[in-house]
Every structure is written in structure tokens, then in C-alpha cells.
Amino acid sequence: MTNPLLQYRFEIPFADIRAEHVEPAVDELLATANAAIDRIATSTDAPTYDNTLGALEACTLQLEYAMGIVGHLESVATDEALRSAYNAVQPKVAAFSSAIPLHEGLWQRLRALAGSPGADQLDPTRARHLKKTVDEFRRHGADLPPEGKTELQRLDVELATFTTKFAEHVLDATNAWELVIEDEHALAGLPESAVEAARHAAQAKGKPGFRFTLQSPSLIPVLTYLDDAAIRRRMWHASNTRATAEPWDNRPLMADIVRLRAAKAKLLGFASFADLVLEDRMAKTGARAIAFVEELRARSEAAFAREQADLLAFRRELEGPSAPELQPWDVAYYAEKQRRALYDFDEEALRPYFSLAGVLDGVFAVATQLYGVRFEKDASLPTWHPDVQTYRLLDESGARLGAFYVDPYPRETKRDGAWMNGLVTGRVGPAGFEPHLGLVCANVTPPLPERPALLNHREVETIFHEFGHLLHHLLSRVTVRSLGGTNVAWDFVELPSQIMENWCWERDALDLFARHWQTGETIPEPLLQAMRRARTFRAASAMMRQLGFCDVDLSLHTSYDPARDGDVVAFARQVMQRYSATALPPDYAMIAGFGHLFSHPVGYAAAYYSYKWAEVLDADAFDRFLAEGLFSRQVGEAFRRTVLEPGDSRDPADLYRAFRGRDPDVEPLLRRSGLVA
Ligand SMILES: [Zn+2]
Secondary structure, three states: OOOHHHOOOOOOOHHHOOHHHHHHHHHHHHHHHHHHHHHHHHOOOOOOOHHHHHHHHHHOHHHHHHHHHHHHHHHHOOOHHHHHHHHHHHHHHHHHHHHHHHOHHHHHHHHHHHOOHHHHHOOHHHHHHHHHHHHHHHHOOOOOOHHHHHHHHHHHHHHHHHHHHHHHHHHHHHHHOOEEEOOHHHHOOOOHHHHHHHHHHHHHOOOOOEEEOOOHHHHHHHHHHOOOHHHHHHHHHHHOOOOOOOOOOOHHHHHHHHHHHHHHHHHOOOOOHHHHHHOOOOOOOHHHHHHHHHHHHHHHHHHHHHHHHHHHHHHHHHHOOOOOOOOOOOHHHHHHHHHHHHOOOOHHHHHHHOEHHHHHHHHHHHHHHHHOOEEEEOOOOOOOOOOOEEEEEEOOOOOEEEEEEEEOOOOOOOOOOOEEEEEEOOEEEOOEEEOEEEEEEOOOOOOEOOEOOEOOHHHHHHHHHHHHHHHHHHOOOOOOHHHOOOOOOOOOOOHHHHHHHHHHHOHHHHHHHOEOOOOOOEOOHHHHHHHHHHOOOOHHHHHHHHHHHHHHHHHHOOOOOHHHHOOHHHHHHHHHHOOOOOOOOOOOOHHHHOHHHHOOOOOOOOOOOHHHHHHHHHHHHHHHHHHHOOOOHHHHHHHHHHHHOOOOOOOHHHHHHHHHOOOOOOHHHHHHOOOOO
16 A cells, blocks of 8 residues: 555545554655756756756655644644654754755755856746745855854753753642642632632642642632732742752853854854844844834833723722732732723623634635635545644636635644644646635634534634635735745734734624524624724733743843843843833843743744734734725735735835835734824
């Protein structure tokens, strides 16, 4: 029998793919790809796009296809055999990928192409492909002399070791901490569900009473609801001094990681690690990202001060004029009380209006109105589970753009969260358009025997968000596959997804699909208004918290100097104090548990700002729809042509300007967040 992972088929035969296929297929595909790369590198023909970059793209296609399928099945239908097969091949594939930019012969061929007269005659997409590839090889050390390559390798090995250690410390320090409370009276204020969870957690450890931990599902309810301020303080303090003492002390590791990153950037010819990471992102430089964060901070400051004054006034209304200033462990607690006092709004009241079938119809209807595309059920695609639904996407002319799967509900064999994945990235090929294949996975509230799947509003936004990624994938029209669809800069990729969430807040869009599952009624006006008002509650505080993370990340990866600024913990505390309404205690060390920045050699380091950057883009882009029509075909068409179809075939800043007619403006995000009128 042939190995299904070695054959390319658009209709992927999921039922035929087994764990024992994985290793032999990947080994064979790696050998084929390596041989093909050697052939490219040793060719004596004059270098052309086709015999270098084009050939390089082609030689990894089947490997990417197979790994995409295996990784996908590992996420949605895993078992022990599949997981161990996947774990066995992953390091081999990672090693293969990281060796490509260091292949001397391949690099010489690419340089020869870049320096050849033919390079000037490449079409813009191929020219960009060449430039991006050459830059990427350089950022991976291709241009360094032998001793530089050795040094880079040493830095990378140390970074991998230290960041892994950092992540282990956070995990171990988190798991080592517990607070057991025997007296149930001490739990006043805590919701029943959190009390029950703590009781179970204690029982599981053979302890009496109630057990609390630093994991979010245990920590967050305590900080939000528990009346006893001393307990809140203990847990807040433990959480914010995590991994700062032996045997899990992250303080020396952070200093080393920041130093190694700076050394790596310098070796590769960049002024800072942020400049190295951001060269290929929309922000381009650390300085630009810092200016962006500073602009948002300045624009949020006044609303932030107002929110804190209101919260203190609220506390003093409750407890009398001599109630003390708020401490960091008080903020979430009083904010929750204030939220309930201000908005008598129950999220759950919306659920009956959001059946899953209705929400899918809604996202299809929005896409149809904006882009003229059509969705049809497609029974021809095999799936991996009976709950999975399959569709095809057709253009207005009836031409097939692609197909996709929707896998909505949780299962024991499926990982948590929601995501979009492109199993096949099509392209505009020499023989015409080749369609795309993608999927949306989620873990929304499943149906019950007596009622359909009813979603909360956050889940509705999640479905719209992932469909935004899916449309970016399915509507892509690029000649070079690796520049197609969602293969765009990290600080640009959330624009197509986040913009879709906006339609979940507008009456005219909601009325297309949000119907009470029993009565067929649309959402009552008071409920919709309450939902919209609650959206901006303490938005400046949420903004400042995020900006504090962005600032500390960028500061550490641009200007931080241990000789001048002292140790990382003290430096980070000083930076973050500017974004905190309450005085941070001297031993505040949130940074020591900040996995986004330190758990991976790169990860979110110098890139935490991307969250806010993408929000600015999506609010500003959506503002054009608000101004010219929520369902304007003309604006939809413009968004499709300038943002969704080109993938990474053009610079994202140019794409954005092509859609908006100017650079992004922070104003619409501030307005949407209620920070300016
Ligand atoms: Zn996303």
C-alpha cells in the first residue's frame, strides 16, 4: 500500500492516514528535499529565478503538505501513537529548515541571481521574493565569515538553553505554590464555581478545605471577587514575585537572555535586537514601535487618570470617605463591583440569540455582501470527525476559490482554543488559478439534547475572527506560494481577522443572523445598548496595562544597559510603574514570569506591541466601512484587492496605504475604546 502522505491530493483522505505513515513519509520527503537543494546549489547553469528560488519553493511543497496534515491531525484527533510520531519528526524538520539559510552553495546561487542582470527584470512579486529571501538568509548568518557563523551558532544554542530553562522555572514555580484555606468563611465573595473548584483541588491533593494556585482559573476569581484583602494580597504578591528565588530564579537568566539577544543583533549588523526582529515587520524598527506605544500612552493618559479617580470614588462611596487608596490587589476587585453597579448587564442574556448555525450564516452573509463570494456545502471532502462541516467558496462568477472545514466543538482528542489553518495554499500558477484549502477550528459551547449550540458573544467574535484569517487564506491571489495568504508580517496578520469582529457589534450586521433560537426575535435594543456600553468599561486601564508590557519589552530589547539601568527586575518595575495606577511594591517582579518575552529564543520578544498595532489597523480600516457603509461593496472590494488578495506580495505598509489612502491613524481605536469622544 502506498503512503498517503507521499501523494498530493486536494481531497485529503484523513481516514487512511495513520501514525505509522508519518516517520517513513517525512524521512523520504526530507531526503528528496535535501537532494533537490544540493542539485540547486551545484547547478552550473546560469542562475535564473526558476532554477534557484522557484526550485527551492517546489522542493519543500510535499513536505509542507505532509507536515501540515500531520500537525493538524495532532491538534484535532490525536492519540499516543500519532503524538509520538509527530514528536519524532518535528526536530528533524526543524533542523532541515534552519539548515537552509546556512547552505553555502545555495547562498552562493541566490547571491549570483541577485547580482545577475536577470534580477532587475523580475516581476515585482518575484523581485520581492528574492529580496526577502536574501534578507532572511542574512539574518540567519549566511553572510558571516566562518568564525561569525560559529559564534552565531553558540549564541543560538545558549539562547535556546536559557529560554527553555526560563519556561521551566515559571512552570515549576507556579506549580510549587499553593494556598490552602480551611475556613470556608474566609472565602466570602467568591463565586460558587470557584469555591467548588478549590474544594476539588484540595481533595485531589488529599488536603482538607480549599486549595488555590497561581494558575489563572484559580488566581483570577480570587483577585476579582474575594472579599478578604489579605488573601488577595498574598496571591497577587506570590504571582508577581514568581520565579525570583532559588531553585527557580529567573533573574540571572533574563539578564543573560537580553545580553545574548543584543550580542546576536550586533553580530548580524543591527543596532538592537528589536531592529533585527522588526526588519521584516510592518513597524520596521524598534524606534518606530516605541514611538507608536508612546503615542497611545499619551492619548490614553487622561482617561486612565479619570478611571482611577472614579474607582477610588466608588470605593469611598461603598466604604466611607476615609477608605484607603487602592492597592494593586484591590483594583480588579473594586472594578468588578463598579462594573456591576454601572451596567446591569448579563452576558448570558445574549446566548439564545447566537446559535452556531446562525453565526455561520452570519459570517457567510457578511462576506457575501462585502466580496460577492458564495458559500456552498461540499460533501465531497472527507473529514476527520463526524462533527466537521465542509464548504466550498465560489467567486461571484462561480469559479471555485477554495474549500474549507469547520470543526466547532471541544473533544478530548482536540487541543484548546480557536485557530485557522491553511492545509493547501493555492496560487495563480502558470496553468491558471489553483484553489486553496483551509479550516477553522474552535471549541465553542456544544449543543445539548434539547437545544442547539448557543454561543456567548465572545465566542461569536472568535468565529468571526478566525473566518477573517480564513478569508485572507482563501481569497489570496499570489503567484509565489510562500508569499500568499496569511504568510504576512506578524504585525499585519491580525488585520484581516480582527476587522471581522467589528461586524459583531453593529445592529445592522447582527440583525442578519442574531435571532432568538425559539422566538426568532432580533436582539432587543436595551440589551444591545448594554452590551455596547460595557465594551468600553475601564478601557484605558486595559490599554495602559498592555502598553506597559509593550514598553518594557521594547525597552529591554533596544536601550537597556545593565551597567546603567541595574538589574532587569528593577528596570522593568520602573518602566511598568508609569503604566500602573497603584504604587508597585519594591519586590514587584512580574517580568520574571513573563513567558511571552523569555520562553523562546524569539517568541514575542520585541513584538508584544503587535497586539496593539493590529488593533489600531483594524479599528482604522473598519472606520472606512463605518463612514462609507457597513456593507459597501465598493469598500469591500477595495479591502479584498488591497489587503486580502495580495498576501505578502507587497510591503504591508503599501497595502495599507492602498486601502486607506494614508498611513494608519490611532484615533478610531481610541474612539472605539471610548477614550476620546
Ligand atoms: Zn488571529
